[in-house]
Amino acid sequence: METGLLANLAILVLAGFVGFAVISKVPNTLHTPLMSGTNAIHGIVLLGGLIVLGHLENPSVIDQILLVIAIAFGMINVIGGFLVTDRMLGMFKAKPEARQAPDADKVATNGKGH
Amino acid sequence: MDTLVPILYIIAFALFIYGLMGLTGPKTAVRGNLIAAVGMTIAVVATLLEVRHNWVLIIVGLVIGAALGVPSARTVKMTAMPQMVALFNGVGGGAVALIAWSEFRTSTGFLDEPGYVVVASMFAAIVGSISFWGSLIAFGKLQEILPGRPIGLGKAQQFVNGILLLAAVACAVVGGMGGAPQIWIIGLLVLAAVLGVLVVLPIGGADMPVVISLLNALTGLSAAAAGLALNNTAMIVAGMIVGASGSILTNLMATAMNRSIPAIVAGGFGGTTTLPGADDGIDRTVKSTSAADAAIQMAYASQVIVVPGYGMAVAQAQHAVKDMAKLLEAKGVEVKYAIHPVAGRMPGHMNVLLAEADVSYDALKEMDDINGEFSRTDVTLVIGANDVTNPAARTDPSSPIHGMPILNVDESRSVIVLKRSMSSGFAGIDNPLFYAENTSMLFGDAKKSVAAVTEELKAL
Numbered sequence: 001m002e003t004g005l006l007a008n009l010a011i012l013v014l015a016g017f018v019g020f021a022v023i024s025k026v027p028n029t030l031h032t033p034l035m036s037g038t039n040a041i042h043g044i045v046l047l048g049g050l051i052v053l054g055h056l057e058n059p060s061v062i063d064q065i066l067l068v069i070a071i072a073f074g075m076i077n078v079i080g081g082f083l084v085t086d087r088m089l090g091m092f093k094a095k096p097e098a099r100q101a102p103d104a105d106k107v108a109t110n111g112k113g114h
Numbered sequence: 115m116d117t118l119v120p121i122l123y124i125i126a127f128a129l130f131i132y133g134l135m136g137l138t139g140p141k142t143a144v145r146g147n148l149i150a151a152v153g154m155t156i157a158v159v160a161t162l163l164e165v166r167h168n169w170v171l172i173i174v175g176l177v178i179g180a181a182l183g184v185p186s187a188r189t190v191k192m193t194a195m196p197q198m199v200a201l202f203n204g205v206g207g208g209a210v211a212l213i214a215w216s217e218f219r220t221s222t223g224f225l226d227e228p229g230y231v232v233v234a235s236m237f238a239a240i241v242g243s244i245s246f247w248g249s250l251i252a253f254g255k256l257q258e259i260l261p262g263r264p265i266g267l268g269k270a271q272q273f274v275n276g277i278l279l280l281a282a283v284a285c286a287v288v289g290g291m292g293g294a295p296q297i298w299i300i301g302l303l304v305l306a307a308v309l310g311v312l313v314v315l316p317i318g319g320a321d322m323p324v325v326i327s328l329l330n331a332l333t334g335l336s337a338a339a340a341g342l343a344l345n346n347t348a349m350i351v352a353g354m355i356v357g358a359s360g361s362i363l364t365n366l367m368a369t370a371m372n373r374s375i376p377a378i379v380a381g382g383f384g385g386t387t388t389l390p391g392a393d394d395g396i397d398r399t400v401k402s403t404s405a406a407d408a409a410i411q412m413a414y415a416s417q418v419i420v421v422p423g424y425g426m427a428v429a430q431a432q433h434a435v436k437d438m439a440k441l442l443e444a445k446g447v448e449v450k451y452a453i454h455p456v457a458g459r460m461p462g463h464m465n466v467l468l469a470e471a472d473v474s475y476d477a478l479k480e481m482d483d484i485n486g487e488f489s490r491t492d493v494t495l496v497i498g499a500n501d502v503t504n505p506a507a508r509t510d511p512s513s514p515i516h517g518m519p520i521l522n523v524d525e526s527r528s529v530i531v532l533k534r535s536m537s538s539g540f541a542g543i544d545n546p547l548f549y550a551e552n553t554s555m556l557f558g559d560a561k562k563s564v565a566a567v568t569e570e571l572k573a574l
Contacts, residue, residue, distance in 0.1 A: 004345060005228075005230055008341075008342055008345065008347070008350055009342075011347055011350050011351060011354075012338060012342065012350050012354050015127075015338070015350065015351040015354035015355050015358070016354050016355075016357065016358040017358070018131055018355055018358070019354060019355040019356065019357065019358025019359040019360075019362070020358045020359070020362055022131065022134050022135050022138065022355070022359055023134075023138060023358075023359040023362045023363055023366075024362075025138070026138045026363070026366065027140065027480075028370060028453075028455045028462055028480060029140065029453075029462045029465045029478075029480075030137070030138065030139075030140060030143060030462055031363065031366065031367055031370075031455075031460070031462045032195065032196070032199075032323075032460040032462040032463050032466065033137065033143060033147075033462065033466075034137050034138065034359075034363060035199060035326070035327050035330055035360070035363055035460075036195075036199050036202075037133075037134065037137045037146070037147055037150060038134070038330060038334065038355075038356045038359055038360055038363070039199055039202055039203050039206070039330050039333075039356075040147075040150065040151070040154070040202070041130055041134070041150055041154070041334075041352050041355065041356050042203075042206050042330070042333050042334045042337045042352065042353055042356040043154065043202075043206055044154070044157060044337055044341075044348060044349050044352035044353060045206050045209045045210050045213070045333075045336075045337045045340060045349070045353075046158060046179075046209070047157060047158065047161045047341075047346060047348060047349055048209070048210065048213040048337075048340045048341070048344055048346070048349060049175065049209060049212075049213055050158070050161045050162060050165060050172060051161060051164065051344055051346060052213055052216055052217060052220070052344070053165075053167075053168050053171060053172055053175075054161075054162075054164060054165030054166055054167060054168060054172060055164075055165075055166055055167065056167060056168060056220060057167055059168065059220070060219075062219070063216050063219055063220060064168075064171055066212045066215055066216045066219075067171070067175070067212070067213070067216050068171050068174055068175040068178070069175075069208075069209075069212055070175070070208075070209040070212035070213050070216070071171075071172060071175025071176060071179065071209075072175045072176075072178040072179040072182065073179065073205040073206065073208045073209035073212070074179065074205075074206065074209040075175065075176050075178070075179020075180055075183060076179045076182050076183035076202060076205045077183075077202050077203070077205050077206035077209065078154055078158075078179075078183075079179065079180055079183040079184055079187070080182075080183035080184070080186060080187040080198070080201075080202045081187075081199075081202045082147060082150070082151040082154070083183070083184065083187035083188060084187045084190065084195065084198055084199065084202065085137075085147045086144070086147055086148070086151075087187070087188070087192075088192075088195060088466050089143045089144045089147055090144070
């Protein structure tokens with residue numbers, strides 16, 4: 001367990017440095033989409049809900065409610081986050097034909113796991 | 115199966131990092147977002163492979179989430195983007211808090227859990243709850259359900275916040291002893307919720323983007339902590355990357371507004387809500403003008419700079435502005451757009467809105483590039499922008515926004531301000547620009563005013 005914890009802490013620290021390194025120089029224009037994109041990525045909390053509920057035998061009603069809400073929240077965060085980011089970035093796409101078509105197939109690729 | 119899931123996780127977080135790198139450049143951003151989304155799909159599928167129980171409930175949760183998330187993300191207006199991001203951020207934090215609570219319940223108060231699981235879970239619970247409630251307040255302010263002005267306790271604010279934080283940590287310590295009753299974690303969540311509300315309420319609307327970015331970073335950290343407690347590498351990596359990059363991004367935004375993060379968190383705009391400058395001796399009369407005059411002025415200019423603000427976005431005037439600019443260009447007038455880093459409600463928000471109206475990317479000038487040009491410009495057309503053009507930021511040390519970098523609009527030969535009324539801007543302060551001698555005001559809805567000017571231009 002101790003080695004597992006140490007490995008996880010090492011991953012935590014390294015991931016922190018990766019985060020710092022990636023966002024070194026960003027034009028102002030991209031601040032909002034980038035915030036929205038990182039926002040979608042922390043939707044990873046969805047996994048937490050899936051793991052806890054997926055390993056729980058005979059959960060009480062309260063736990064069922066808490067975790068279903070948690071999963072729904074996580075799903076909103078993930079799917080909403082990526083879609084909104086895509087819509088923002090869609091505005092920067094090539095000029096001629098504007099931005100109706102691309103959205104439709106994004107939903108298909110983003111509709112995950114069910 | 116034992117190695118498959120970790121391998122999928124590794125693929126997933128590699129895609130997150132690669133996608134995030136893409137998001138930092140305008141050309142690669144769309145693909146970057148898509149790559150990150152693919153990474154997320156892989157991570158979710160990998161986790162579903164490990165699900166042993168409660169399939170129905172899990173699917174119910176996922177479907178509810180998708181049913182709520184997809185339509186709101188697809189229909190939200192571009193002007194309302196910032197509050198939507200706040201909301202999505204908030205539910206992420208809420209999920210973390212709920213997971214921690216449920217873990218507490220199912221492990222009977224972390225009985226027999228190793229110490230680091232307790233610490234990480236309690237941290238996740240506090241930060242998640244702060245993030246959830248803080249984001250809801252930020253949403254309320256941007257949506258104008260709550261007043262944008264700072265609401266606070268004044269001097270006692272920081273003291274009260276400190277006490278709340280200490281009390282929440284105390285709950286975490288007592289509740290984390292092992293086998294403690296549930297009241298401790300509920301108390302912790304409530305205290306953190308009050309703290310989240312009280313921290314964001316006193317922050318002025320203009321600082322809200324920075325706050326959302328800060329809360330975004332916090333949610334990332336709480337996700338990483340939850341990942342540590344659950345021994346899940348994908349959560350640790352993704353959460354920590356967001357925590358780190360979110361902090362940097364918060365700092366970049368704060369720098370763009372010349373605000374320090376501690377100053378923002380300590381209470382928006384010093385808490386003064388009185389209008390400064392009411393007795394500063396400036397002649398406080400405004401000149402109003404007509405669409406015809408504005409059209410003539412611009413038609414015979416050699417360079418016109420358009421300064422778009424939130425007012426333009428609200429009036430959905432970007433297409434009308436584009437049409438007007440086209441006419442001016444046909445008359446040989448050079449038209450440029452000056453984009454303040456925080457024009458609109460968020461950095462980059464205005465670029466998105468103008469790009470939506472097919473304004474050429476090259477015509478959009480960032481503040482540092484265009485500030486030298488105002489003195490060579492014949493007409494500057496300010497459309498629904500206010501605080502970012504306020505010369506008090508440069509000249510009046512007593513102004514709450516003193517020191518904020520602004521567009522030096524007042525240096526141009528003449529300024530035409532399109533505005534609905536004389537009400538103050540989002541920061542709630544008066545703007546001496548409107549009383550300047552070279553400024554004239556064109557009152558009315560931005561879209562109608564621009565359309566009227568366009569008609570006049572056609573007639574010329």
